[in-house]
Amino acid sequence: MGNLVVLAEYLRGAVADVTFELLGKARELGNLLGLSVEVVVVSDRQPDDVTGRLGPADRAWLILHPDLGEFQPEGMARALAAFLGERRPRLVLTSTTAFGMDVAAGIGGLLGWPVVAYCSALQVADRTIIATSQVYGGKVLVEVEIPDEPTVIAALPGSFPAPVGPSAPAAVEIWEPAGLQPARLRLRRWVEPEAADVDITRAEILVVAGRGIKSADNLPLIEELARALGGVVAASRPVVDAGWLPRNRQVGKSGLTVRPRLYLGLGVSGAPEHLEGMKDSQLIVAINTDRKAPIFDVAHYGVVGDIFEVVPALIERLRPEGH
Amino acid sequence: MNLVVVVREVPDIQEELEVAADGKDIDRTFISFVMNEFDEQALEEALVLKEEGQADSVLVAALDGEGVDDILYTALAKGADEAVKVIHGLEPPIPTRVRAALLAAALKSIPHDLIFTGVQSAEDWDGQLAPLLGAALDYPWVEVVTAVRLEDGLAVVEKEFKGGLRAELEVRLPAVLGIQAATKPPRYAPVSRIRQLMRTATLKTVEVNEMSPAPAAKIRRLSRPVASRSAEFIEGSLDEVVEGLLSVFRNAGVLRGEG
Numbered sequence: 001m002g003n004l005v006v007l008a009e010y011l012r013g014a015v016a017d018v019t020f021e022l023l024g025k026a027r028e029l030g031n032l033l034g035l036s037v038e039v040v041v042v043s044d045r046q047p048d049d050v051t052g053r054l055g056p057a058d059r060a061w062l063i064l065h066p067d068l069g070e071f072q073p074e075g076m077a078r079a080l081a082a083f084l085g086e087r088r089p090r091l092v093l094t095s096t097t098a099f100g101m102d103v104a105a106g107i108g109g110l111l112g113w114p115v116v117a118y119c120s121a122l123q124v125a126d127r128t129i130i131a132t133s134q135v136y137g138g139k140v141l142v143e144v145e146i147p148d149e150p151t152v153i154a155a156l157p158g159s160f161p162a163p164v165g166p167s168a169p170a171a172v173e174i175w176e177p178a179g180l181q182p183a184r185l186r187l188r189r190w191v192e193p194e195a196a197d198v199d200i201t202r203a204e205i206l207v208v209a210g211r212g213i214k215s216a217d218n219l220p221l222i223e224e225l226a227r228a229l230g231g232v233v234a235a236s237r238p239v240v241d242a243g244w245l246p247r248n249r250q251v252g253k254s255g256l257t258v259r260p261r262l263y264l265g266l267g268v269s270g271a272p273e274h275l276e277g278m279k280d281s282q283l284i285v286a287i288n289t290d291r292k293a294p295i296f297d298v299a300h301y302g303v304v305g306d307i308f309e310v311v312p313a314l315i316e317r318l319r320p321e322g323h
Numbered sequence: 324m325n326l327v328v329v330v331r332e333v334p335d336i337q338e339e340l341e342v343a344a345d346g347k348d349i350d351r352t353f354i355s356f357v358m359n360e361f362d363e364q365a366l367e368e369a370l371v372l373k374e375e376g377q378a379d380s381v382l383v384a385a386l387d388g389e390g391v392d393d394i395l396y397t398a399l400a401k402g403a404d405e406a407v408k409v410i411h412g413l414e415p416p417i418p419t420r421v422r423a424a425l426l427a428a429a430l431k432s433i434p435h436d437l438i439f440t441g442v443q444s445a446e447d448w449d450g451q452l453a454p455l456l457g458a459a460l461d462y463p464w465v466e467v468v469t470a471v472r473l474e475d476g477l478a479v480v481e482k483e484f485k486g487g488l489r490a491e492l493e494v495r496l497p498a499v500l501g502i503q504a505a506t507k508p509p510r511y512a513p514v515s516r517i518r519q520l521m522r523t524a525t526l527k528t529v530e531v532n533e534m535s536p537a538p539a540a541k542i543r544r545l546s547r548p549v550a551s552r553s554a555e556f557i558e559g560s561l562d563e564v565v566e567g568l569l570s571v572f573r574n575a576g577v578l579r580g581e582g
C-alpha cells in the first residue's frame with residue numbers, strides 16, 4: 001500500500017502553517033503504519049528555498065507546469081490528480097482551507113476516491129485508519145473507517161498541533177504533468193484586505209457578537225459593554241455578512257485569528273470555522289441560550305442565558321455610578 | 324444566460340440533534356429542515372445577477388427529500404423563475420458524491436450556463452458538492468466565492484482566503500461555483516407568498532436512475548463531541564450570574580476601573 005502524501009499549500013511564495021501541521025501528523029501515522037511521507041508542491045518554477053524546507057517528509061516532489069504559477073484551483077487539482085493517480089498513495093492529506101476546499105473534493109471527484117472533509121482527528125486502531133469529522137456546525141462527530149483504497153483527507157486547520165518546523169527533506173524530485181487540459185480558469189489579481197480602523201488581533205479584550213444579537217439595532221448594546229470592559233467589538237461571520245460590522249472585525253477561518261486575554265462570546269454558537277480563529281484565546285467566556293452550543297466545549301466559563309438580560313445587567317454593574 | 328442554483332435541505336442545527344439508535348446517522352424522526360444557509364447565499368447571488376440584467380433566468384434544483392418542496396416554493400417566492408425536483412429513489416443520508424452524480428445526470432435535461440451552490444453544507448463530511456459536481460460534469464469549479472460578475476462567456480469571481488484576502492479569478496463557462504456569501508444578505512420571502520405559490524405554482528420533476536454506490540469511507544458511529552475542557556457554568560439569579568462573570572474577569576486580571 002502506497003505512502004502518505006501531504007499536499008503543500010504553497011501560495012504567493014509561502015508555505016502555509018497548516019502544511020507543517022499535516023506533515024507532523026503524517027509523520028506520526030507513517031511511523032505507526034510503516035509508510036513513508038511525501039510532500040508535493042505545485043508551481044511553475046523551482047521555488048527558492050521552499051521544497052528545501054518541507055521536512056520531515058522522506059521525499060519532496062515539485063509538480064512543475066508553466067500554467068500553474070499563479071493560483072489555479074482547477075488546474076492544480078487536475079495536475080495533482082494526474083500525479084496521485086499514478087502513485088495511489090494510502091492517504092492524501094490536505095486541509096479545509098480556501099486552497100484545500102477546491103482541491104480535496106476536486107481530486108476525489110476526478111479520481112473517484114473517497115473524501116473525508118472537516119477531519120479533526122486521525123488515529124490508527126489495529127492497522128485501520130479512523131478519521132473523525134466535525135459536522136452539523138460542530139454539534140456532531142462522525143467517525144469513519146478509511147477503506148483499503150487511496151483516500152483524500154481535508155483536515156480542519158489547528159487539529160494537529162505540535163507542527164513540525166521546516167527542515168530539508170532528503171531530495172526534491174520534479175514531476176511534469178503531460179497533456180494537462182488547457183486552463184479554463186485564470187487568476188486576474190489578488191485583492192488585498194481593506195485597512196482596519198481597529199486591529200482585533202491586538203485587542204486584549206474582545207466582545208464578540210454572533211448571530212444571536214439578532215439585529216444591527218442591538219449593536220450599540222454590545223458596543224457599550226465593550227466600552228465598559230475596555231475592549232473592542234468583534235464578530236462572527238453572519239454578523240459581518242449581514243453588513244452590521246466591517247470584514248476586518250471577523251474572527252475565524254476566513255477572518256482573523258485572535259488570542260486575546262479575554263474573549264467574551266455573545267450569541268456565538270462556536271461553529272468549527274469560528275473556533276479555528278479563537279480557540280487559543282487565554283480566557284474564553286460565552287453567553288448563549290443553547291447549553292449544547294459547541295462554544296461551551298472550548299469556553300472556560302459559560303452562562304446559559306439570554307444576552308439581552310445578562311448584558312444590560314453587566315453594563316449596569318460596570319458603570320462607575322453603579323457602585 | 325441561464326443560472327441554475329442547486330439547493331438542499333439540511334437539519335436545522337439550532338434545534339436538538341440526536342444520534343439514531345444504530346449510531347450511523349442522526350435521528351431523522353423529529354427534526355425540521357431548512358435550506359442550507361450557504362445555498363441561500365447562492366440563491367441570493369443568482370437573483371441579484373438576474374435583477375441587474377447580467378443573467379436572464381434563475382432555475383432552482385434540488386434532489387427530492389423531506390422538506391424539499393418547502394425550500395423550492397420558498398425559492399420561487401424569492402424570485403426564482405422555475406423549480407425542479409430531481410426524483411431519485413434513494414434514502415437519506417445520501418453521500419455527496421452520489422448527490423453530484425444524480426445532479427449531473429439531471430442537469431443534462433436542464434439548460435444552464437452557470438451553476439451555483441453553497442460552499443458547504445452541515446452534512447457533507449464526505450466532500451463538498453461544488454468540486455464534486457464540477458468533476459462529474461467536467462466543468463471548472465471555484466469554492467469559497469464571495470462575488471460574481473458575468474462577462475462574455477466568463478464569470479469573474481472573487482474567492483476568499485483568510486483575513487479578507489481575495490483572488491479575482493476568471494472562469495470559462497459553463498462552470499460550478501460554491502458560494503460562501505452573496506454581495507448582500509439573503510432576502511426574505513413573505514410567508515403569504517410562499518403559501519400562495521404552494522397552491523398555484525408547480526414544481527417540475529426530472530427523474531434520474533439510481534447510481535452505483537460510490538466509494539466512501541464507512542461510518543463507524545456518530546457521537547456528540549466530548550468537550551476537551553468543559554466550561555464551568557455560572558448559574559443562579561441574574562445578579563449571581565453578573566457577579567460570577569465579574570469575578571471571573573477580575574481573577575483573570577482583565578477588569579479595569581471597576582468600582
Ligand SMILES: Cc1cc2nc3c(=O)[nH]c(=O)nc-3n(C[C@H](O)[C@H](O)[C@H](O)COP(=O)(O)OP(=O)(O)OC[C@H]3O[C@@H](n4cnc5c(N)ncnc54)[C@H](O)[C@@H]3O)c2cc1C
Pocket residue numbers: 137209210211212213235236237238239250251252253254255256266267268269270271272273274277287288289290293305306307308442443467503
Ligand atoms: C469556508 C467558510 C469559512 C467561514 N469562516 C468563518 C469565519 O471566519 N468566522 C465565523 O464566525 N464563521 C465562519 N464561517 C461560518 C460558520 O460556519 C458559521 O455559520 C458561523 O460561525 C455561525 O455564526 P454564529 O455563531 O454567530 O451564528 P449561529 O450559528 O446562528 O449561532 C447563533 C447562536 O446564538 C444563540 N442565541 C440566539 N439568541 C440568543 C440570545 N438572546 N442570547 C444568547 N444566545 C442566543 C443561539 O443559541 C446560537 O448558538 C465560515 C463558513 C465557511 C463555509
Ligand SMILES: Nc1ncnc2c1ncn2[C@@H]1O[C@H](COP(=O)(O)O)[C@@H](O)[C@H]1O
Pocket residue numbers: 282283300301552555575
Ligand atoms: N484564565 C484562564 N485561562 C485559561 N484557562 C482557565 C482560566 N481560568 C480557568 N481556566 C480553566 O477553566 C477550567 C475551570 O477552571 P477553575 O476556575 O479553576 O475551576 C479549568 O480547566 C481551568 O484550567
